[in-house]
Amino acid sequence: MTPAVVFVLLAVLGQTSGQSGSNIARGGRVTQSSVAFGGVPERAIDGNQARIYEQGSCTHTNLESRPWWRLDLLTTYRINTVTITNRGDCCHDRLNGAEIRIGNSLNDNGNANPRCQSINSIPAGTFTTFVCNGMEGQYVNIVIPGRPEYLSLCEVEVTGQLAVSNIAQFGQVTQSSVAFGGVPKRAIDGNQASNWNQGSCTHTNHESRPWWRLDLLRTYKINTVTITNRGDCCHDRLNGAEIHIGNSLNDNGNVNPRCAVIHSIPAGISKTFMCNGMEGQYVNIVIPGRPEYLTLCEVEVNGQPSGNTPNDQNIARGGRVTQSSLGWHGLPERAIDGSRASIYGQGSCTHTSRQRKPWWRLDLLKTYKINTVTITNRKDCCHKRINGAEIHIGNSLNDNGNANPRCAVIQSIPAGTSKTFVCNGMEGQYVNIVIPGRPEYLTLCEVEVNGQPSGNTPNGANIAKGGKATQSSVGWDGPPENAIDGNRASIYGQGSCTHTQGQIKPWWRLDLLKKYKIDTVTITNRKDCCHSRLNGAEIRIGNSLNDNGNANPRCAIISSIAAGTSKTFACDLIEGQYVNIVIPGRKEYLTLCEVEVTGIESDDSFEHPYG
Structure with a gap:
């Protein structure tokens, strides 16, 4: 064909x-x-x-x-x-x-x-x-x-x-020391030029056990490692070097399993070493046993992503983020996009307005025991702005999460570098970075978090069950209370779903009896038929009963919810006593098999993100 x-x-x-x-x-x-x-x-x-x-x-x-x-x-x-x-x-x-x-x-x-x-x-x-x-x-x-x-x-x-066989060029590199301007990134610049004056080879100091490390950012099954040796002099310096691959950073990664020993590589030549699918995030080249210079003119790695993940998996990528304000289009999501690019124009750094006590918050969606938080600072300017910032971890949204226990104070992070802070298993759903005590801009180029799910649950209890429900009409004996009975049963005959008449703009409303800052709304859709009826429905939250509450601010549009499944919508702490679900613009039946709401009680001092 x-x-x-x-x-x-x-x-x-x-x-x-x-x-x-x-x-x-x-x-x-x-x-x-x-x-x-x-x-x-x-x-x-x-x-x-x-x-x-x-x-x-x-x-x-x-x-x-x-x-x-x-x-x-x-x-x-x-x-x-x-x-x-x-x-x-x-x-x-x-x-x-x-x-x-x-x-x-x-x-x-x-x-x-x-x-x-x-x-x-x-x-x-x-x-x-x-x-x-x-x-x-x-x-x-x-x-x-x-x-x-x-x-x-x-x-x-x-x-x-x-498609690219050389996965090395998309990683991050470091080495034991830098001499003569031979920075570690030269070994993954895609250039096999082997004469030193061509500016494409790395160089360490003369030291005991010099090493170079490639971080592939995730675990791969490594097939081959190809190394290009220096051509203008000193090619025998690499003799006896070892290639190590694994997921550990103990001894800077040099204790990971060994793929090969480099007996020799002729001057200016590239040589490939077979690693037979060894798994690892880190590829190290180290010269053990003697003081030496380590110079690499190119390192190329071939492999496929592994189904396994290292023990230091970044759990931030699966979270939700917000910040105190938005400046220069520096969206909060940029700090968890998986890129450590540190030049602002590269589009991977956050930015608040200049304000007193600027903050950024990561919601991990459940409680974790947090081991480490790694922060990448801006490189092109202003790296001192982050000095004095604090990392807070916990389950409370009081003061937007900034009142949670403190893990660390960031004294400084050099321009364009990443620094890891140890939090020793602190428990929390929220990770905040806040600059207290002065007006400042807050910019983060990447935030990475390592931890394990906790056996404890956050303050994310379902507050819907304590409220009162009503709806625009009742059909087929589907009263509004069925949506807050704590039962996600999604077959209509099981008696746990609501039902209106077929009408223009049908709606269901939950009165929480007091004001809350709403974090999430989870809706369970009908399974036995008609799941597409919910398509296009809107979730609205606020304190007004104008138009039966349907004129309150919109949290989300429900594009679709698969039959018999539950879907969670993030409402970014919209404040309100009433949660409405309404189908605007057409004649329809509205059926909800369960509505669950998480949030915290509101207070007059709360200031919503972005003002």
């Missing part, structure tokens, strides 16, 4: 998700040619296929010549498919003629890379999958050439496999 036929079939049949394989777009970074109407580029990889612009999940550029959107996958992939969801409320033909381009170049912002497909059209509110037949690239661009236009994307999903 030809690629053209495959594409036509996918375009016709692909309205139920044309992808086979995981969506690798979600782990990437995005940018676009401009931002209009709040349509930031991250919306296209938020995992939400909502097609109505007001639902807050579509991107938007200005009207401009050749608007574009770019996904950086952070490494090279062989791209199988690109699936694009188009806007449904208006303007679907704006995408006509757009092009999908894939490659490794940033010339013309990536728009000069080879073309996978041209988008003839995508019907309003639907998605189409485009087959790219294994095209290789780190960047996926969508660009509208040839005319002034707006570019709006409601979701972009990408499937593919890692």
Whole structure:
């Protein structure tokens, strides 16, 4: 079957998700040619296929010549498919003629890379999958050439496999010392130049047991390690060096299992050592047993991600984040994006406004025993701003979490470096970083947390059960109290689900009897039939009973909840006595099999993030 036929079939049949394989777009970074109407580029990889612009999940550029959107996958992939969801409320033909381009170049912002497909059209509110037949690239661009236009994307999903055989160049490196400017990063710069004056070789001091270490950031099964030796002199210095691979940092990683001993590598030559699938996050090269210089002109590593994870897995990546304010587009999510990039313009650092006592908070969603917190500081300027910051850990949201017990005070972190603070198993759901005592900006380029789930539970009890429920009408004996009976039974005949009449804008309301700062709302959907009725419902929270409470601020839109399952929505501490679930804009039945709410009692001194 030809690629053209495959594409036509996918375009016709692909309205139920044309992808086979995981969506690798979600782990990437995005940018676009401009931002209009709040349509930031991250919306296209938020995992939400909502097609109505007001639902807050579509991107938007200005009207401009050749608007574009770019996904950086952070490494090279062989791209199988690109699936694009188009806007449904208006303007679907704006995408006509757009092009999908894939490659490794940033010339013309990536728009000069080879073309996978041209988008003839995508019907309003639907998605189409485009087959790219294994095209290789780190960047996926969508660009509208040839005319002034707006570019709006409601979701972009990408499937593919890692293509780059050398996984070393995406890691982080360090070594026992630096001499003559021979920094450790030179060994993973992609350049096998072997003469010292070409500026591509590392160099330590003359010392006992010099070493160099590569951190692959996750566990891999290592097939081979290829080392390029110096060519202009001194090639026998590497004789007797050892390659070690594993997940331990004991003795700086040099006690991990040994893959090979380097008996010799001729001057200026690259030699490959077989490691036969040894598992590890760290690759060390060490010269044991004698004082020596260690020089490496290139280290290349081939392997595949392992199904295992090291004992120091970063649990921050699965959490939710917020901060006291937002400055210079420095979103709080940037600190848990998996990138230690420390130049602000690289788009991976947070930033608050200048304020008294700025803070950033990570919600781990359950209680952990926290071993360590690692913080990467900004490099291009202002690294002293973090001096005196404190790390707090606990289960309370009093003072936005800043009143929890203190793990450590950050005296200083050198520019562009990462520093680890030991917290000795402190228990908590929340990790806060706060600068007390002075007006300041708070910028974090990465926060990594290591710990294990605790047997204790946070102050995340379901406060819905103590409230009173009502709804717009009652049908089929489904009273509103059924949604707060503590039972997630999702078959209607089991008697634990609510039900309204079929009506315009049906609603259900929970009165918590006092004001709370709402953290999460969890909804269990009906299983035996009709689960799509909840699609498009809204969660609203506040203190007003105008329009029966449906005019209060919106926490979330329920795009969908699978039949018989429970889904949790984060409400970022919206304050209110009332929690409403309403289906706006159409005649519908509203059925809820359980509604669970977590939060803490409100007080007058609470100041919501972002003011």
